[in-house]
Amino acid sequence: MHHSVDVILALHRLCFVVAKQLMRIKGGVEERYVQPVTPSDGEMVQEERLKLLRLPTSCLMNAWLQRTVVQDITRMHGMLEEGEKRMPERKAQMEAIYTHMWASHEGGPFAPLDESLHPRPHSMLYEVASACGVNASSLVLDVGSGRGNHSCALAQRFGCAVVGLDVAQFHIEQGRARAVQEGVSDRVSFVQGDIAALPFEDERFDFLWSRDMLMHVPALPATLAECARVLKPAGAMLVYTTVATGRMEPKEAAWLSASFDLVPESMGESVVEAAFQAAGLQLRSKEPLGSELMEWVEEHEGRASRELMRLARMLRKPEYYQELLGTRRYEVALANYHWALYILLGKLSSTLYVLRKNVSL
Ligand SMILES: C[S@@+](CC[C@H](N)C(=O)[O-])C[C@H]1O[C@@H](n2cnc3c(N)ncnc32)[C@H](O)[C@@H]1O
Numbered sequence: 001m002h003h004s005v006d007v008i009l010a011l012h013r014l015c016f017v018v019a020k021q022l023m024r025i026k027g028g029v030e031e032r033y034v035q036p037v038t039p040s041d042g043e044m045v046q047e048e049r050l051k052l053l054r055l056p057t058s059c060l061m062n063a064w065l066q067r068t069v070v071q072d073i074t075r076m077h078g079m080l081e082e083g084e085k086r087m088p089e090r091k092a093q094m095e096a097i098y099t100h101m102w103a104s105h106e107g108g109p110f111a112p113l114d115e116s117l118h119p120r121p122h123s124m125l126y127e128v129a130s131a132c133g134v135n136a137s138s139l140v141l142d143v144g145s146g147r148g149n150h151s152c153a154l155a156q157r158f159g160c161a162v163v164g165l166d167v168a169q170f171h172i173e174q175g176r177a178r179a180v181q182e183g184v185s186d187r188v189s190f191v192q193g194d195i196a197a198l199p200f201e202d203e204r205f206d207f208l209w210s211r212d213m214l215m216h217v218p219a220l221p222a223t224l225a226e227c228a229r230v231l232k233p234a235g236a237m238l239v240y241t242t243v244a245t246g247r248m249e250p251k252e253a254a255w256l257s258a259s260f261d262l263v264p265e266s267m268g269e270s271v272v273e274a275a276f277q278a279a280g281l282q283l284r285s286k287e288p289l290g291s292e293l294m295e296w297v298e299e300h301e302g303r304a305s306r307e308l309m310r311l312a313r314m315l316r317k318p319e320y321y322q323e324l325l326g327t328r329r330y331e332v333a334l335a336n337y338h339w340a341l342y343i344l345l346g347k348l349s350s351t352l353y354v355l356r357k358n359v360s361l
Contacts, residue, residue: 119295144213148175208237224279259335281355
């Protein structure tokens with residue numbers, strides 16, 4: 001490589017000598033004008049460079065070109081020397097990365113990664129409710145009950161009475177329809193309301209169920225104090241919530257929050273736990289589930305992989321899908337499909353808490 005650089009340098013030196021001779025023969029330009037009027041690299045815009053290259057007989061051009069090329073070559077020379085110095089290090093890095101990378105497609109030590117860790121399904125939450133003493137005589141409040149599936153499932157499983165509360169009226173209607181369909185409308189009712197101002201008297205419920213809704217709620221301490229208010233002294237509250245981890249980039253968090261109307265502070269693990277305490281709810285147990293329940297959903301229903309492919313298609317042909325679905329629906333679906341994937345990527349993490357109003361009970 002050194003030899004070829006030397007050859008190029010020699011050629012350009014020759015070019016400069018020839019240029020000077022041409023100047024003398026033509027007698028048109030004095031030598032002293034050659035260097036001072038040569039534009040600097042910074043001044044020479046690309047188009048001017050091209051113009052000069054198109055005029056190979058220009059002495060000025062030859063002088064400038066010679067200087068520029070020599071500078072470029074000298075710079076390149078330095079870079080090459082630097083590159084050569086780093087070569088053993090880079091070689092070792094590439095070998096280390098690719099040895100593991102190619103192997104990671106295969107079995108051997110990677111085979112256990114294809115085996116299930118036997119995640120538990122979402123129904124494990126009902127077992128926790130059972131351990132909290134929910135039974136046929138319990139009155140349960142499902143806060144943020146959504147489409148009412150858990151309200152109905154709790155009633156079916158325990159024979160208990162359930163009130164589902166949700167801020168969205170259309171969820172209330174969906175919940176009522178589901179309760180009729182599942183034959184539990186005699187003991188499952190739905191009320192439209194806000195968790196921050198529960199329309200119930202003090203100490204009414206034996207058990208509060210809050211599944212995947214606290215991330216929508218601002219001012220957690222006051223809101224959770226409202227939950228504590230409607231809970232009987234011997235009652236318990238189950239909170240299943242999702243928090244953002246250090247793997248979540250701020251831009252991703254901001255986008256997800258805006259798309260889903262999430263409250264970023266309410267997705268901080270320490271903020272959530274401090275709010276329990278401030279609300280007078282004592283932590284009885286904490287179980288970090290991470291991606292466990294989502295792994296079950298993927299292993300049994302293939303949800304995340306289907307959503308990943310949906311995402312890929314939506315991102316590749318956004319205009320097509322925006323036209324098909326409408327912009328708002330497209331945006332919400334985009335965020336929704338990221339949700340499961342972010343959980344599997346460890347950017348979001350689910351935790352299960354059991355809280356008691358009175359720790360001595
Ligand atoms: C992710 S969904 C979860 C629904 C249900 N808990 C489940 O696990 O399937 C969140 C629910 O919280 C409800 N929600 C949001 N903010 C609320 C509030 N301030 N008060 C009551 N419900 C709320 C939403 O309408 C939505 O139904």
